[in-house]
Amino acid sequence: MSLALARKYRPATFEDLIGQESVSQTLSLALESDRLSHAYLFSGLRGSGKTSTARIFAKALLCEKGTTSHPCGVCSSCVMANEGRHVDIIEMDGASNRKIDDIRELIEHTKYKPAIGRYKIFIIDEVHMLTKEAFNALLKTLEEPPAFVKFILATTDPLKLPATILSRTQHFRFRKISQPILERHLEHILNxxxxxxxxxxxxxxxRSGAGSVRDALTLLDQAIVYSKNFVDISTITNMLG
Structure with missing residues (x-):
């Protein structure tokens, strides 16, 4: 069974990120100069690259050749990160793990040193979905985490985050991807x-992707099947109604 295009072409390096040059450049410079924060917040439209960037950043922090903006992709740490099975990269969905007990369990994990890497990295997606009690529980650890802990929080709705959380993170805003950039990306993949x-x-x-790489690729997947490998305007018009 073939992989969905959004998964097959998920960015694996900062250079692969589509339309987020300022974010990738700033994070790359932070890695190269070793000026790292303990907590980051990535906000923006769904499908704009927040989770992919979090995973690339985590991989860059843990690459065996050292903290680098160009993780090698071939060491055991990079391979495990690429395959989503690195024990020191803990991902949590804030929408389905939003209660105080979920956060307390996560905080418990911050007390133990990394199993194999130099850092233990916690990626919390849709962090705005956490309850008020869960945010309060997270706050203390977010303020003074152990030196080996990094937090990467991602959200589509930063306005729902408490000011106390915003003030304790480095905030990166992900832009909607412009239509010309999306078009070039889709054409490249079709080629x-x-x-x-x-x-x-x-x-x-x-245009229907509305600034989201993932949404555009999902539509492209459907279009390839629906049009039987010739994506033409009449087929797309029929498909989209």
Whole structure:
């Protein structure tokens, strides 16, 4: 069974990120100069690259060749990170683990040193979904975590976060991806997949993606199947109604 395009072409390096140059450059410089915060907040539209960036940043922090903006991708640490099985990268979905007991369990993990890496990295997605009690429980650890702990919080709605959380994180804002950039990205992927297309059809898909790489790729996946490997404007118009 073939991988969904959004998974197959998920960014693996900072250079792979689409339309988020200022974020990737700033994080790269922080890594190269070793000016690292203990907590980061990534906010922006769904599908704009927040979780992918968090995973790349975590991999960069743990690469065996040292903290680097260009993780090697081949050491055991990078391979485990790429495969989503690095024991020192703990991901949590704030939407389904939003209660105080969930956060207390996470905080308990911060007390123990990394199993194999130099850092223990906690990625909390949709962090705005946590309850008020859960935020309060997280606050103390977020303020004074152990030296080996890094937090990366991601949200589509930063306005729902308490000011106390915002003030304790470095905030990176992810932009909506412009239509021309999305179009070029979709065309590049279609060329790699050896799928023929009409440029007008790709413009419609990019516009329907509304600034989200993931949404645009999901539509492109559907279009390839629906159009039987020739993504043309009439097929796309019919597909999207």
């Amino acid at each position: 790699l997949e050896k799928v023929e297309y009409e440029r007008e059809a790709i413009s419609i898909i990019a």
